[in-house]
Amino acid sequence: xxxxxxxxxxxxxxxxxxxxxxxxxxxxxxxxxxxxxxxxxxxxxxxxxxxxxxxxxxxxxxxxxxxxxxxxxxxxxxxxxxxxxxxxxxxxxxxxxxxxxxxxxxxxxxxxxxxxxxxxxxxxxxxxxxxxxxxxxxxxxxxxxxxxxxxxxxxxxxxxxxxxxxxxxxxxxxxxxxxxxxxxxxxxxxxxxxxxxxxxxxxxxxxxxxxxxxxxxxxxxxxxxxxxxxxxxx
Amino acid sequence: xxxxxxxxxxxxxxxxxxxxxxxxxxxxxxxxxxxxxxxxxxxxxxxxxxxxxxxxxxxxxxxxxxxxxxxxxxxxxxxxxxxxxxxxxxxxxxxxxxxxxxxxxxxxxxxxxxxxxxxxxxxxxxxxxxxxxxxxxxxxxxxxxxxxxxxxxxxxxxxxxxxxxxxxxxxxxxxxxxxxxxxxxxxxxxxxxxxxxxxxxxxxxxxxxxxxxxxxxxxxxxxxxxxxxxxxxx
Numbered sequence: 149x150x151x152x153x154x155x156x157x158x159x160x161x162x163x164x165x166x167x168x169x170x171x172x173x174x175x176x177x178x179x180x181x182x183x184x185x186x187x188x189x190x191x192x193x194x195x196x197x198x199x200x201x202x203x204x205x206x207x208x209x210x211x212x213x214x215x216x217x218x219x220x221x222x223x224x225x226x227x228x229x230x231x232x233x234x235x236x237x238x239x240x241x242x243x244x245x246x247x248x249x250x251x252x253x254x255x256x257x258x259x260x261x262x263x264x265x266x267x268x269x270x271x272x273x274x275x276x277x278x279x280x281x282x283x284x285x286x287x288x289x290x291x292x293x294x295x296x297x298x299x300x301x302x303x304x305x306x307x308x309x310x311x312x313x314x315x316x317x318x319x320x321x322x323x324x325x326x327x328x329x330x331x332x333x334x335x336x337x338x339x340x341x342x343x344x345x346x347x348x349x350x351x352x353x354x355x356x357x358x359x360x361x362x363x364x365x366x367x368x369x370x371x372x373x374x375x376x377x378x379x380x381x382x
Numbered sequence: 383x384x385x386x387x388x389x390x391x392x393x394x395x396x397x398x399x400x401x402x403x404x405x406x407x408x409x410x411x412x413x414x415x416x417x418x419x420x421x422x423x424x425x426x427x428x429x430x431x432x433x434x435x436x437x438x439x440x441x442x443x444x445x446x447x448x449x450x451x452x453x454x455x456x457x458x459x460x461x462x463x464x465x466x467x468x469x470x471x472x473x474x475x476x477x478x479x480x481x482x483x484x485x486x487x488x489x490x491x492x493x494x495x496x497x498x499x500x501x502x503x504x505x506x507x508x509x510x511x512x513x514x515x516x517x518x519x520x521x522x523x524x525x526x527x528x529x530x531x532x533x534x535x536x537x538x539x540x541x542x543x544x545x546x547x548x549x550x551x552x553x554x555x556x557x558x559x560x561x562x563x564x565x566x567x568x569x570x571x572x573x574x575x576x577x578x579x580x581x582x583x584x585x586x587x588x589x590x591x592x593x594x595x596x597x598x599x600x601x602x603x604x605x606x607x608x609x610x611x612x613x614x615x616x
């Protein structure tokens with residue numbers, strides 16, 4: 149949040165965004181879709197995780213991706229190779245996705261495929277460990293990534309993201325032998341901010357820990373199945 | 383920049399900030415101080431670079447640090463071990479330092495030491511590869527860090543920071559053997575955004591490349607010496 153803005157105004161803008169996010173979530177619920185908002189610093193491995201997740205789960209779940217980047221479709225193009233609908237949103241100068249941008253993405257999605265046939269929408273946010281945590285886009289859960297190379301202290305120094313996360317992935321653990329960083333200490337610092345968050349240590353390079361992450365995703369999707377059945381009947 | 387805000391309002395706020403930044407810079411100029419604004423993603427190694435810089439240069443230059451973090455004084459405490467004035471600013475929910483916060487820091491600095499005796503103020507910004515680039519704090523030059531672990535594509539995906547930077551440090555090059563990333567490709571992508579930026583590849587761990595960085599800092603400080611002499615005469 150930009151502290152220079154008037155506090156009352158900031159609250160209003162977050163309120164407007166929240167209304168838009170609730171609207172998006174109502175669409176997801178009606179379609180029986182689970183939506184996950186994937187967030188991290190630049191370069192923590194969001195796109196690599198999505199590549200692995202599409203390769204691992206797109207055979208059993210119908211997945212689409214909404215890909216947020218300030219500029220370029222570099223990440224979207226990487227994900228299009230997995231034969232799933234990928235909607236690219238360029239945010240321009242904006243440091244995060246907001247509900248309105250994602251609503252535009254959903255509109256495009258409806259013209260790209262039948263959303264009723266989807267189980268899961270993965271939203272890849274702009275790389276930023278601060279601002280995206282404050283702007284819901286209609287997700288059912290927030291997933292934060294923290295690369296092992298970012299250091300042990302980040303959960304303490306950037307608390308909002310870690311307080312908001314439902315799931316925290318410690319990424320790039322294949323680099324552990326070359327870093328003076330403890331995965332256990334990172335996890336302890338995350339738990340200090342958020343005792344209930346699910347934590348998985350993973351490597352998109354070696355595949356370590358990914359089955360646990362897939363299990364967590366399957367569990368979240370399972371929770372939407374009653375809504376899905378309902379949507380199919382309506 | 384948060385795109386949800388009204389464009390006209392956004393411009394006004396940046397204008398207000400710019401006025402404050404110019405005011406801060408006038409103070410720096412009067413005191414004969416060079417101010418560098420150090421920015422990067424979280425965990426790219428800003429504090430480690432400052433530790434090395436204080437160890438390497440505080441014998442020949444009188445340095446103070448303004449340390450911005452959302453919460454905690456973890457980084458400030460690391461730098462206080464180098465026996466230089468360190469002013470900590472907690473930004474709360476704000477994702478960047480702004481001119482007003484740094485003005486407050488300068489006020490504290492004036493009560494901590496004689497600013498006329500200083501040569502260099504290093505401002506460590508909040509870890510964020512987007513927003514800090516748009517809010518000047520009164521610096522004479524912007525220094526951006528990009529960790530080798532963040533990947534080759536970041537200068538293309540987060541263009542504003544790289545367009546604004548006067549100096550770009552590619553950090554953590556000691557990890558090059560364990561990553562599929564080319565330093566030359568990163569430098570080429572940076573030059574595509576900003577042909578004139580000074581680029582140094584460094585490792586705070588091994589010390590590689592730091593002498594070139596120190597040389598660049600000395601050169602920037604040298605440019606302020608006439609102002610310094612003037613300040614001493616006034």
